[in-house]
Amino acid sequence: MAKKIYYFGILGLLLFEIANVYFIMPMPGSQEMNSIDLAYFLYSWRWIFRLVFILMVLFGFKTAFQKSKIFSLFFLVIAIGIGYATNYVMAADSMFHQTTNLKMSDASKSKVDTSRIVIGITYKGESRAYPIQFLGYHHQVFDTIAQNPILVTYCTVCRSGRVFEPIVNGKKETFRLVGMDHFNAMFEDKTTKSWWRQATGEAIAGTLKGQSLPELQSNQMSLKKWLDLNPKSLIMQVDKNFKTEYDSLSNYESGRRKGNLTRRDTLSWKDKSWIVGITVDNQSKAYDWNHFVKKKIIYDAINNKPIVLILANDNKSFIVLERNNKEQKFTLEGNLLNDGQNSYTFLGKPTNPLINELKSIKAYQEYWHSWRTFHPLTLK
Template sequence: MRVFFLVAGLLLLFGTEVWGVYSLMPFTDIQEKETTAITYFFHHNILWLRVLALVLIAYPVYYIVRYKKIWQKLLLLPVFAGYVIVFYYFNYYMAPAQIYQPVQVKTFAPKNRNKISSDKLVIGVAMNGIAKAYPIQIVGYHHQVADTIGGTPVLITYCTLCRSARVYNAVVEGKPANFVLMGLNNFNSVFEDKATKSWWQQETGVAIAGPMKDKKLEEIPSRQVTLSSWFKEYPEAVIMQPDSNYLAAYGLANNDRAYFRLKYMQANAEEYKSKSLVIGVLYNGYAKAYDWEALTATRFLEDSLPDVSVLLTLETDNASFHLWNRKVKGYVLHFERIGNTGNIRDVNTQSTWNMQGACIDGALQGTQLEELQSYLETWKSWNAFHPRTEMYKDKEAETSFIRL
């Protein structure tokens, strides 16, 4: 019986430390299983689990120290030394909250004092009469940036594994909340608010565990564009500047278009398919996805969703994309390419439009299309949280990419 308690206690002691971190890491055998409930239980009861483990091994250890031979007693030393190593490794070295520290010095600058290159990708947010841009390389390193825009507390997030950007109103139970990165669920970032200890999914803003389970954070509209594109619409915008404490980690000298490149060869169709980028759209409960390569090949796509007709455009920087409602003054417009000018023409009035959704010539000159929310991320991530998504199929696309 003493052996049983000793083995059980040691397994619980070691297992508690390992599981709490391992289950939130990007390992396929864990991420593709529903382990949130048990992981949350371990995280929030770890102190009591440690106490239970120590109680289980207390008498067997006492018995060994009191009655066993010297060499048997010495065997306890590497066991407990191993536990100390495991404890430190998984709680201080591997824990995401320890690896990805929050921004320490947060500063913003207007265009004339900005140090961020204009071709960098940013998450743009405009609300309450204020426009701000958050470089993806900065947000991506921290995974989240807490800020206030026009008096509203916001949470700017970016999951580097699935390439998804989301912005939320950072209010929980009527109070501004502070969030910390916990790890991953279904290969997507999970955050915990310090007040209620609930876990929130980055992709959906829904609490997946804790007192707030099934509640949803209010999403704030955002765009993923280049800084130069954001300045075209919001010349008075301010840009988040790099925190000097993490300059090397940001890798700002590197080309951030790596976010558009895949690690997988097209020869592996299934792997390529899951890691390919799509533009996801949610409208009145309907989900649809558009292949990023289809858009880069054609530069604009027309489509119709239930209750809305849309136009998807890509600017000449090959990074800034927009989803527009193509209904104007009660009429649904249809578009065609104008040679290699980078502009398009609506068939209805023969007016010319740019890829920023503005009519620049013709009967509708001065008209601006209404922009709708859309997201760029991997198909694997989008499909995991929106499994009933319909894939856009363009029969006339002049491309050779692999269809999803």
């Protein structure tokens, strides 16, 4: 009996440690399941499960060892090895580290290639840009802008960049990368250990389930275009501790990676096809990137609000603006939009201070599988 308890304890440890990682990492079948509640339950009670199985192993070890030294030690070593691998090798925050040496430089001192794509943010008159080549490895970068904390995030598997205020219940919060759900990066807050989805900023498990982080307006552009529009912007620089990791993502933004998780499907409306996703008054819509590249300017109306999607000549930088009316049309000349009567910058700011600026709408370049997963009622 004691021998059976020993081996049941070993088996329990093996299955538990594998399950504890399986549901929150990109393993076969794991990300197609709606398993977040089970994953959070296993993680929250992990020490109870481990204690029970370890006690079973200790109880039966002597008998199992006397019956077969080789088999008892072999399976014990396997269990220890699996436990180490799942907690220290395969754990998300062991694979992807945060920078502790964030360096921001102005354009005159920046070493970042201006053809690189960045996530840019302007807040209270200050501008900052973060290359997705760097963000893609870290998944999150903590910074401040205009003395306000910000959390700049990116998930390479969803191709989703978001900027949030890391404020929870009125207090500044810190997060760690804990894994993924439906292929989207997931963060754990330090205070309550709740899990937060990167693509939406929503807590999806834990005591804060249902709460959302405030999202700030951001834009995806080439660094050159961003600096044309925001010449005083600061730019995130290489952290030398992670140069190798950054280099491994050098071909990500162009869509030339071959791995199943981060490749690009050049056909339209496939799982790994690029789209531009927007939400207006709770109605979401996706626009095919290939069509966007051909048209450059797309006019539409969502919930009776006329909008325009505009792609710069670099085929990287884009903006979505709310038009004054459905008749308003534009031509793009360099960084200026002209509707025949007034001129605006690429960001919708008027050159004539007497007229109103065009409202900018949050817009994201994303993989189609990601957008439709987190916006199930999206139009296209």
